[in-house]
Amino acid sequence: MRIIRQLPLHALALLLLTGACNGTEPAVGNGNDDIDPPGDPAPTHDYRVNELVTGLEHPWGMALLPNGDILITERPGRVRLVRDGELRDAPVEGGPSVEATGQGGLLDIAVHPDFDANGLVYMTYSKAVSGGITTAVARAQWADDQLNDLEDVFVADAVAGGGQHFGSRLVFDGDQLLYVTVGDRGMQEPAQDLTNHIGTTLRLNDDGGVPGNNPFIGDADARDEIYTYGNRNAQGMALHPQSGEIWQNEHGPRGGDELNRMVAAANYGWPEASFGNHYNGTPIPDPEPGDGTEHPVVHWTPALAPSGLAFYTGDRFPNWQGNAFNGGLAGQRIVRVVLDGDRAIDQEDLIADRGWRIRAVVDGPDGYLYFLTDSANGMLARLEPGD
Numbered sequence: 001m002r003i004i005r006q007l008p009l010h011a012l013a014l015l016l017l018t019g020a021c022n023g024t025e026p027a028v029g030n031g032n033d034d035i036d037p038p039g040d041p042a043p044t045h046d047y048r049v050n051e052l053v054t055g056l057e058h059p060w061g062m063a064l065l066p067n068g069d070i071l072i073t074e075r076p077g078r079v080r081l082v083r084d085g086e087l088r089d090a091p092v093e094g095g096p097s098v099e100a101t102g103q104g105g106l107l108d109i110a111v112h113p114d115f116d117a118n119g120l121v122y123m124t125y126s127k128a129v130s131g132g133i134t135t136a137v138a139r140a141q142w143a144d145d146q147l148n149d150l151e152d153v154f155v156a157d158a159v160a161g162g163g164q165h166f167g168s169r170l171v172f173d174g175d176q177l178l179y180v181t182v183g184d185r186g187m188q189e190p191a192q193d194l195t196n197h198i199g200t201t202l203r204l205n206d207d208g209g210v211p212g213n214n215p216f217i218g219d220a221d222a223r224d225e226i227y228t229y230g231n232r233n234a235q236g237m238a239l240h241p242q243s244g245e246i247w248q249n250e251h252g253p254r255g256g257d258e259l260n261r262m263v264a265a266a267n268y269g270w271p272e273a274s275f276g277n278h279y280n281g282t283p284i285p286d287p288e289p290g291d292g293t294e295h296p297v298v299h300w301t302p303a304l305a306p307s308g309l310a311f312y313t314g315d316r317f318p319n320w321q322g323n324a325f326n327g328g329l330a331g332q333r334i335v336r337v338v339l340d341g342d343r344a345i346d347q348e349d350l351i352a353d354r355g356w357r358i359r360a361v362v363d364g365p366d367g368y369l370y371f372l373t374d375s376a377n378g379m380l381a382r383l384e385p386g387d
Helices: 009-017
Strands: 028-030 047-056 059-064 070-074 078-083 106-111 120-129 132-143 146-155 170-172 178-182 200-204 226-229 234-239 246-250 257-261 298-300 306-311 324-328 333-340 343-350 358-363 369-373 378-385
Touching: 047 078, 059 120, 059 358, 059 369, 059 378, 070 106, 070 378, 078 106, 106 170, 120 146, 120 170, 132 178, 146 200, 170 234, 178 234, 178 246, 234 324, 246 306, 257 306, 306 369, 324 358, 333 358
Parallel strands: 059 106, 234 306, 306 358
Antiparallel strands: 028 298, 047 378, 059 070, 070 078, 106 120, 120 132, 132 146, 170 178, 178 200, 200 226, 234 246, 246 257, 257 298, 306 324, 324 333, 333 343, 358 369, 369 378
């Protein structure tokens, strides 16, 4: 398939309809029903890649600490510390014991909004429990370069065998509520069943309890922790800097990967509606107006396999402010999505020529975009303004 870059989504749709791509499905689509007329590509920037640290084994998540240190999770079960641009030789002590199988292991990491005062660090991981494995959230206190007093604050009711689809990103909102993504564990249909946590986004208090304004409280047929459902496997999540809303990207099946604005109590369709098809080629109905599902802002076919999401807020790349940056595993690139409110109006592929599987993307307080590459010799790097 010919690669088409730096075209507005609506312009690309017109090219696809006239046969510019040879596949049977579009390379990218826009989930909005009302498309603006085509225009010029959004302004962008030259950039360079600064490779900061190598030697990470399948890094998954990172947390940038106020003092400039960086904590990075490795999927086999280690937390690593980067200080003054160098990776410490010894792993950080005090992390959880993980069931590292398939896609499971030590996953995301985030710090509490009041980290300066309480030193709390949160991690998601695959946990062995009776009957199989599930997604769990642990927290510990960061002191003396180690994790102390580790405890599980939440263990999801998403138990299955094997190592598929754990989620699992962590984000705090402006009210210090904690959002957690839980994948469908490869089981599909339970993502429409509100009596479990499979295929959901959860909203928790910082101690793992249930916020009093969660959308399904009082519903005897739904779990109180659920914020959204019908989510296949969301591995990117970020707080929108202007609206304060939670956004996610998630893996579709064979195509149909999505960038979504998260709405309380909304059904995101999986497995009843998707712009992708099942791996065996069996079609899935596309989302349609009035079908009771929340439709994506952007969808990608062929699969991007998105992992990691950040909104850029810095001043080193002024033309990128407010844009959404999506890591791609299968897509091996970062996709910059230009937004007008909750509508996507353009997109651009970054670092698409390196062959890197992008696992995480973070908006740094220093105005750079940080990212992790997923491999046995993974890397921490950042995008900086070009010369």
